[in-house]
Amino acid sequence: STPLYSSAASDVYKRQIENSSGSLEAISKILSLAGSEVRLKILFLLNIENELCPCDIADILEMSVPAVSQHIRKMKDAGIITSRREGQTLYYSLVKSEDNVLNGIFNSISARKKTA
Numbered sequence: 001s002t003p004l005y006s007s008a009a010s011d012v013y014k015r016q017i018e019n020s021s022g023s024l025e026a027i028s029k030i031l032s033l034a035g036s037e038v039r040l041k042i043l044f045l046l047n048i049e050n051e052l053c054p055c056d057i058a059d060i061l062e063m064s065v066p067a068v069s070q071h072i073r074k075m076k077d078a079g080i081i082t083s084r085r086e087g088q089t090l091y092y093s094l095v096k097s098e099d100n101v102l103n104g105i106f107n108s109i110s111a112r113k114k115t116a
Contacts, residue, residue: 030101033078038063039071040105043094046081047106051093 017024034040042057058068072092075081083090094102 027101029078030080033075033080034105036071039075042068042071042075043080043102044106044109046092046094047102051091053089053091
């Protein structure tokens, strides 16, 4: 089949992809982790509340704390969420540099809810 774009246009697109590879990789990492409905719900809650402990997340999602903690660990290991300790309790929040991608997703959820 014949390519739709000229060789010059194709080269421009290739350079744009190469120049954006770091951003595309970061977005891909976030989207792959958010591909789990439970993890997406946790990220959504953290976006709304800014900070939550695993026991609150477990209560809201009607899950066990160990199950929630397992999802949190995966997201923390990937650098999407961060934690702080207050006494015996850990509180989790979104990493600010990662929330731009997530805000786009969450804004689309809010927009759908309004039109439904």
